Amino acid sequence: MNPLPGYLLVAALLFAIGLAGALTRRNAILVLIGIELMLNAANLNLIAFWRYGPHPEALTGFLFAIFSIAVAAAEAAVGLGLVISIHRHLRTTDIDAMNRMKG
Amino acid sequence: MIEKLDQVFILLRDWLVQFLPADWQAIAATVLNVIAIIAVFPTLFAIVTVMERKGLGRMQNRFGPNRVGPFGLFQPVADGIKALTKEDVVPLCADTVVHFLAPLVLVVAVFMGFSVLPMGRNMVLADMDAGLLFFFAMGASTELSVFMAGWSSRNKYSLLGAMRAVAQMISYEVPLLMSSLAAVMTAGSLSLSRIVDAQNRYTFGLPHWYVFTPWGFAGLVLFSIAAMAETNRSPFDLPEGESEIVAGYFTEYSGFKFALFFLGEYVGMFSIAGLGATLFLGGWSAPLAILKWVPSWIWFFGKLMVAMCLFIWIRGTMPRLRQDQLMNFAWKFVIPMTLVNLLVAALWRFIGPGWTRWVVCWAILIGVYVLMGETILRKRHLGPRSYRYAE
Amino acid sequence: MTPVFCIVALFTLAGGLAAVTLKNTVHCALALTVALAGLALFFLRLDAQFVGFAQILIYIGAVAILVVFAILLTRSSEPEASGGIVSSRWLAGVIIAAAVFAVLGWAILRSAPALAHESAAPAVTVHQIGTALMGRYVLPLEIVALLLTSALIGAVIVAMHENGSAK
Amino acid sequence: MAVDEKLKIELGKQGVFVTTLQELYNWGRRSSIWPMQFGLACCAIEMIATTMARYDMARFGAEVFRPSPRQADLMIVSGTVTKKMAPQVVRLYNQMAEPKYVIAMGACAISGGPFKQGYNVLKGIDRYIPVDVHIPGCPPRPEALLHAFITLQKKIDEQHLTGEERPPHLDGGAQGEFPVPEYGEHDLEPPSNPGVWPVPITIR
Amino acid sequence: MKSIEEIKSAIEAAVSGARVGIVPNGSPSGQHSLLLDPQHAVAVAKFLRDDKELQLDFLSNATGVDWLDKEITEKVKVTRPVTKTVDGVDQTMEETVEETRKHVQPGYLEAVYHLYSMARKHGPVILRMRTGNRTDQVELPSLTPVWRSAEFQEREIFDLFGIVFTGHPDLRRILMWDNFKDHPMRRDYVEPDDFEYEPTAHDEVLARAAAHRAARQGSAVAAAEANAGAER
């Protein structure tokens, strides 16, 4: 049997978990963790599609995944930097509190 | 005969597995390889601890351990038994699970590093194409274990030590990677076996080790500095800087968990020293063509031991740096130097054979080194002083 | 659906689930590393050795460290005294996530037969990657460099302590 | 190895497993006594001198001075224990992992020594914690500390793994915690720990 | 360096209202000291530190002394009218009699400062200040603002003798723990009775220890020991 749908399912589940985390947690850092999970789920898709795609030797998906990792890392750095910056001003990492205080 | 001696472990393994059914042979061979790694390096750890204690003793005009067993050789055995039977204290408010996992993560991560190191001709567990990357990936994981240990203890000294350790390890991981890149650029592979193969050639009986090129020498020095920092060895042993923060991140560890940290640190040293030997000192290759008959694994472990002796020697001599100096040294000296070294390695290739490249490369390296060194000293007004006297 | 696949999937999903549900933020970060390590194993299984190792190097070696530093910096390892760990709109979040998964899962299962395209494992060497990077992908490479540099500068500026706000 | 191989084999034949284990255990413990890096007063200097080149305590494998009590086996109470310091000493002792040993080094640690009539001096650390070996002297010579160390090794060697005579650390019922005294308005509260310090009876 | 009398007059000239006494010293060391009144002590100290000739910039030693209440027995010649019968006639006449009088000289606490000059390399000049008594009037001005080296030493005096230094930046106990109640260097301080066992007892310690134990345990043995101690 073709294993591709399995990988895709795992990726979808991971994506959903990440999404749920990002939407439900109060702590901004955990929201970012959720987003990381979603990005990685996407990465898994990229690699899986590359591996079981029509032209694995072209390395497109493969390199795309590498670039994606790089971008995700940059995203994490900036995102967490923002959280720290907000925390410095508002003394909280609580999303709800941030909402209340920003006005 | 000599070839047989060189391959004695391989032959022994193959001889052992031949009694098994064919399907199992490969698996058994792997298991035997792994067992060898798991057996050899802890033993080496034991030997090196005794060596270190005795060597430091000799440097300090004394004997060092010499009563437990012949010449004190059983000292680590006793230490092991003691650690094994010691009570395991976990602080009540500590994070028990993470506290338990931290030493395991460390031990696993440092052992995994050996899987790609060629310890002799044909003696590599997993010769992967991205071997070097794997090695660094495993090295990066040790940082996490250090953090886990320090954080989970919920002790101020531990956490401070862990934060120091992590900051230090991430800072020196960059130069470690960058300095090895120079060797990769010339060898053209991330597979450590192929890097050794690239150096295992001789001209006039002299080897083509990378250390004998300007960029290789500089690379080795930078690599050693980064390696010492990466393994928290003196003079970079701040994380366990006992004069300030008691015992650093393992302050709250007792019994065998502490021993595992100790072991992890030393085994980490072996792996990183092995990597250094592989990248710049030709791994298992002999230093002279006429010495090629000596089994390759002797060379590998010999180089490892030399590196250990160097570590011990430096530990016996030098005081430790301060955190800010350590960080500044990494980012403002070592990393720029490694970048320059990369450039020099590139130049080395583009200038092509001939004496010009020797002159140019050495000139650049020495010039940059002296310039940066003097700048550091002058900027911070460091230097020997003269004193005045009152009669 | 080999056993190895199942174990790794379980491992990854459990890590991911723990990462978003645990109470202690540092535990969440550690669980995240577990999930990411699981993903790295998936990459290895998918014959993307380089990506797998790079994943470990970057995510476990660097991103995880960044996350725990951020947690310690913002002192959010202790659960807040007031209120729970979840935001006020948690129910909506869970429902949305479930809906997304339902849609995705449905799409995957529907198209599963169409995806059948068994191909031989490609042997991707680092050399090939290097050639590709230096060749076809040299422009994206430069753009990534630009992105990384700007991310570095941006993140540092954002996180750096502004002189104005110093007491 | 210190455990005589022949003896071990012979005992193994007889099925005296515990004895061999006991010997191995005692040998391991006594060959690897890591002291705590803990100095109080004058005697601490002689303790340091003991680890230095001339006397070299490292020969016994005991140079690994651990700053953290978790990893230390031996507490050398080297010097005067004042009432202000006593709670800390007792707490540190409590924080050491079993098995742990105490050497009271010097007159002050044993009895308050020359300073025993002072208002802030504890009259011997054995009022609060059990002491294994006492070294008289003010301060004891480094050799005396080595001698005490050897005495401690002998004591460890004689300990039984099981049975009634086993040392307290192997006895689950034995006392594990030694109450940390508190600062009172005039003196420590309590002034001694009756569980450790049964006041000796002497009639003159 | 100036003699002590010269210093005294220099101080009195420079600091108006300052009363300075000289406390003579009977020992061959000849280190006489100046007795300052607490009101002007800080001003005098500043003068001593800043005066060009003296420049006593270095406060070497500061310490307390506890002088107990002294019962002074002195023989006084008293002249008083005495009615005597002389030759059968009552006569009032003055008569000088010697009688012994006892009076209690109230004790006081004393702070002693030894000053030197690092700039001029001379010294010592010794200052003394006395409290009103040993119980409630125990305040003296702190010289820490003038010489930083008094900081810990005055804390120590406060801790051990109980002199309260007004104007001291950080007057806490230094050697004993914070909730300790007594001032142990005072001469009438009674040590806590914790001599439970003394193998070679002296100074009535053995009896004390035995009594202590008898009180605590009430055991026959302890009582016997108390007897033994009492015999000794």
Place this chain on the structure above:
Amino acid sequence: MSNVGLQAEATAASGREEGWNRPRTLTPEGELLEVAMGPHHPSTHGVFRMDVALDGERVIRLKPVFGYLHRNHEKLAEGMAYLASMPFTDRLDYICSLTNNWAYALAVEKLVGQEVPERAQYLRVILAELTRIVNHASSVGFLIQEMGASGTPLMYAFREREKILDLFESLTGARMMCNYMRFGGCRVDASAAWLDATRKVVAGLPRFADEFENLLCTNEILMARCQGIGILRPELAVNAGVTGPLLRASGVNYDIRKVDRYGIYDRFRFRVPLGDHWDVYDRFMVRLLELRESIGILEQALKEIPAGPIMDAKAKLRGFRPKAGEAYGRIEAPKGELGFYLISDGGPNPYRYRVRPPSLINLTILEDMCLGEHLADVVLIFGSVDIVLGEVDR
């Protein structure tokens, strides 16, 4: 000068009423970390405690806490005869028992106006300078130990110390607690053999000093750690009563051997090294240079030592009752000015017995030197003050 006083007021006042139990403060930089270093800490030379508040790794407050070795030396001495206090002085600064002996003997000799024979003076100088060498070598060794040098310099220092302690032992009978000097002289005379042995040891000392200097003085790590750290300005040093090498490293020329010319120090030629940068490195170097000067004094003293009695003929051992009065005697101990202040009421015991401990008073400026430095530097600065707890807490 008055500036100094004001400055001292300001610094001292800044620490007012900031006890240990302060609520946690938040600064924009992050949270203050309050760490107790000691009483059991590997680098506090015994049982000293510093309550440090850190902003990151920078010290923003440091409160020394004393008393963990308060052994009631003064109280005990007031209850016993003058002579009986002599062995107790050994235990003040337990690395330098002989200089303590000398300071106490000097104070008592002042109190009763006693003369000391010439040979005894020479012996005192020889022993005091040997003690100074022991102290300075081990103090430097401890300093480097705190810098994390795995004990090698300390081992070398103790190697030499053992040689000198052997000399002490063969003359006085004890390694550390010598109890050698008496009021009006010394207890036993030195034999010719002892003097020869001393000459031999002294002849070997310059080589040791060279070794130390090679090992340490130009070591880049040591320079980076020590130079520019823990600066103590001379005005503050004088005002805070700092003495000894610490003061001279701040550039103040004040050596009691030169100022008071006690004993027979006016007969020897020696120089006083002074620091110009006022930092830890200067203190370290001033100690090493003083060590060399001490070797010079020893060579002179060993050459010139005359024959003769070693005790004042009028000296009494028992029944010693000075007449009422007081005296303050001080010497240049290795750690600074060690003074004894004695009040006699004519009885066999001193009425008041006070030790002026250099270690305690040198610690006055510990906080001033540490503010703004790193946690790791605190250890170094503390080490460079060179204290012994027996003397701080007495």
Place this chain on the structure above:
Amino acid sequence: MTLSPYFSLTVLFVAALAFGLTPLGLAWLWGRAFSPAKPNATKNAIYECGLESRGDAWMQFRPAYYLYAIIFLIFDVEAVFLLPFAVVFTGLGYAACLSMLVFVLLLVEGLAWAWAKGVLTWE
């Protein structure tokens, strides 16, 4: 039959884990059999130089750590791109090398910027 290298890695992983767990398990067994653990409140309190620990160690740290972590992360990512480049370096022409030089220089510029901004100066 050749096994994938991952098999070796897995075996090594399991063995290393066992290597760590076995002694811990043995120590636990030893404790059960002979030497019972004696936890108590003082022993299991946090060690702080013999004093009672005050204040929580899980406290807020300073941003300096984070800044280093950012730069490290960026360089780590850079290394992932540099490694393939280094592998093919021997066969590369000037143009490719120049493009890599630009890549490196861009990141060095970030480093230089951070240096100039004083980010690399540890306080």
Place this chain on the structure above:
Amino acid sequence: MLGEGLLKGLAETARNFAGSFVSEERLTTVQYPEERVAPIENTRDFPFLVYDGDDWHAGMRCVACQICEKECPPKCIYIEKSKDKKPDFTGKPQIYPARFDIDISVCMSCQICVEVCPFEAIKMDTEFELSTTDRFGGLLLDKKQLSRSNEHYHKIHPTEAAEVDARLAEEKAKAEAKAKAAAAAKAAAPVAAPAKPAAEAGKPAAAPKPEGPAASPQKAAENKPESPAKAEQGGASGS
């Protein structure tokens, strides 16, 4: 240049490392239980009571004058006088200590008891291997445990012991001469003051009055130097 100092330091430790294999100077360890540092004559550790002859009780020099007990700074000596008397080394009946305890767990080895003892009865031992697991049994020494023969004293402090012997012999000779003279006087004039010589003889020659001993330790202090010339002199005068 950066690193120069480090290399110098490395060279220094390397020299010591290599030197430790060839030179005594660089390997100073004395392996204690087997090897020992050469005994130093003046070494002192804990006091002991000297006795002459073979019987520790009969030959004990101590006369329980309690001076050491009073002068001992840490107060670690405990003496009870006997009710009866026994003859001392000159043959005169003397009080002896019924109980003489020293708690060496308190003793600070200051030697003041030796200095103040007018009878040369208490001396300092060099024994230091006294570590014990028994706090009271091992460290509270009674007079039997404290007694050491004069031979032992000679073994550990030969110079000092020779001087002491010489002095004692002198005193003994004097006492005998005096006794002889007294006996002769008694024989010559049996009526004249019979009590006086007996009383004189009853007192120890060295310490006739309580203030007397103040001079004696002084003498001891002056005579203690290791100078072999003096020792010889003492020995000569003794013989």
